Amino acid sequence: MKFSFSSEQEEFRAAVRRFLADRSPTKEVRRLMDTESGFDRDAWKALNSELGLCAVRIPESMGGHGFGFGEHCIVLEEMGRALLCAPYFASTVLGAGAILNAGTPMQQQALLPGIASGETIATLASTEDGGSWDAAATTLTATKSGSRWHLNGHKSFVLDGHSADLIVVLARAPGTSGKDGLSLLTVQGAASGLSRRALTTLDPTRKLARLTFSDVEAQLLGEEGQGAAPFEKTMIEAAICLSNEMVGGAARLREDALAYAMMRMQFGRVIGAFQSMKHKQADMLLEVELAKSAAYFAAAALDEQDADIAVTASLAKACASDTYLQTAIHAIQIHGGIGFTWDNDTHLWFKRAKSSEALFGDAHLHRERMMAQMAAPTPASNATA
């Protein structure tokens, strides 16, 4: 297992960081978070024409750069740091991820080059109104007539679902239950019968949508009835990718709070000179570095196809969820009254920490998953045994 980044990876990180510092200052974040689409078309084009970021993990044969999760997670960590407003996570982690995990070679060849170039923005629609991240909770139906498929039902909490060009949908055959009968299908964003509504989100920098499907025509992705496994693989990848995005945000909050403590004068000295502040900063550093290690290790474990990847993913996500939010709480506290104002930037990351905490399952859920994976029967399954 690799435990440190190569000098090439560090150079890549520096290039991404420079680009984002230029293209996604908080002034721009504030402008875009008030728009419905939530991102800037020109910046999105530049992100791809200048750095090819959507192509990072897509194989070279499909228009990508063929890097691994190590590099993909560097991009995501930097985006989390800069709080970039863009459908990058939805398109590259969820949309492309589901297609890579479920699609036939021919489907991958047809769909991935567009995502790699940034022309197509993709996403994954799996969760419904109940808010369950479990595939078994799916109620949206996919009905087959001949070679055509039609979707009926709804999806919610869909990342960038109101603006995506291509939506991968988790659906079930009528009359099935649990993880049986689940398939992944693709739908065009502009398909007839699909109505999309941007949800009002606590975190305006991460756009979510509710989608209603009424006889929407869809194309099967991969094999019929075999959707659960590639979906779950995609969600493991998503938890790890999100953990990396989150530790980027947490590190930025910590650094900004430190800079403020070193500048803000009270009682004749900078507040950073007070031991209560020093100890809080030391604790924040410890928590953030531990969460970074878990996120980095998980990304490396994905690239090495580690057998314990489900445990590692849940560990990293639980760690990132707790750490990002706790760091945001500390950061506001260190800023004092000014930290609770709209004009101070801290709340932008605080809200991202809140939305990330719940996205793909909170720390509580992932801790339970860890235990369930570690040869420990769940209380429920044990009760029935």
Added chain:
Amino acid sequence: MTEQTEASVRAEVRAWLEANWSTDHSLVDWRNKLMDAGWGTPHWPTEWYGRNLPVGLQPIVEEEFKRIGAVGVARVGIRVLAAATILTHGTDEQKKRFLRPSMTGEEAWCQLFSEPGSGSDAAGAVTRADRKGDHYVINGQKLWTSGAQKADFGLLLARTDWDKTKHAGLSFFIIDMHQPGVTVQPLKQMNGHATFNQVFITDATVPANWLVAGEGKGWAVATTTLMHERRAADSLRSWGAAKSDRPGRIYDEERAEAEIALAPYKWYPNRAGRIDLIIPRAKETGKLDDPAVRQEIARLLTLSKSAEWTARRARSAQEQGRPQGPEGSLGKLAASHIARAAARVHTLLSGADSMLAGADGPHAGTIAEILISVPATSIAGGTDEIQRNIIAERVLGMPKEPSIDSDKPYRDVPRNGAG
């Protein structure tokens, strides 16, 4: 001198070991051979039992020793710190007298820094060293001295000048522990073990030529010793685990040496929290099905795994010759959190049994020993509070704590028992 390369070093050490290594040697004879050849401490200078070997090539030597099963020089205890300190600051006479018997294991050391009145603030030592002709007379009390009852010599931090400021009044000595003025008393800890001692020093003497680096230089020398302390702690652990179980005279002697040296530290794994026992205990107590306990176990494992990966990140950066990031300074604080969390989970798992110890307690008293040993973790080797200051000041660049005792004669500084 020809340049040392990986291949040349490997060939040289291999040839030497093949010509000299035998399990029939006595431990001391073999280690004397190592000191003569420079293979016992190859990173030391050529004129002092070493071969000027760059640090990066040391693993080659260790690999070759391991390959053939050869025993190395004595590495346990304060002797490593003593040797490193004397090598850096000592006179040639001191090097000649002390380095070899330290490394052969014939002479043992202890560290006489902390005192009842100066714990975190080691530079606040008030043990006196008064010059009388060709020797110094020492009076005072030292605390937390591991191995003092078996030590032949002590590294002593004492105050030679009370009119100078705190740090400038300190001097560093080598003291013979076998003299009437030195009394060692074991200090019984809250877990019943006595790993450390109190050392009472009354009119003990030190020859003037056993002063290290001159009067007033004591703090600089002590800093060197402390720098090596953590590394020594690491090697103690790995050495304890890597003892050979092979037959042969030299192995028998090495095992006997280790048995004695490690005996006071048998409870150390327990003070770290014994994460390895968590899942087995959860299974045997039936608490693995309790959703609240499962959350606590997962929290603990998350903390422990992420700390382990953080340590590996730090090591990996170092191995690639790059400076460690902040992750290198966090292990001690993380270990405290882990130990405390582990004690909490062990208590959850044991329930009423957590009230029992010894033969009546779970795992023949091991769980009880964990619960009453964990408080040491956040104190020993630097309290959590001092660690946080260090992290804030050295890693994060935050202002240093104001020093109100460093710029006046030390005799005027308020201190414990002098009020």
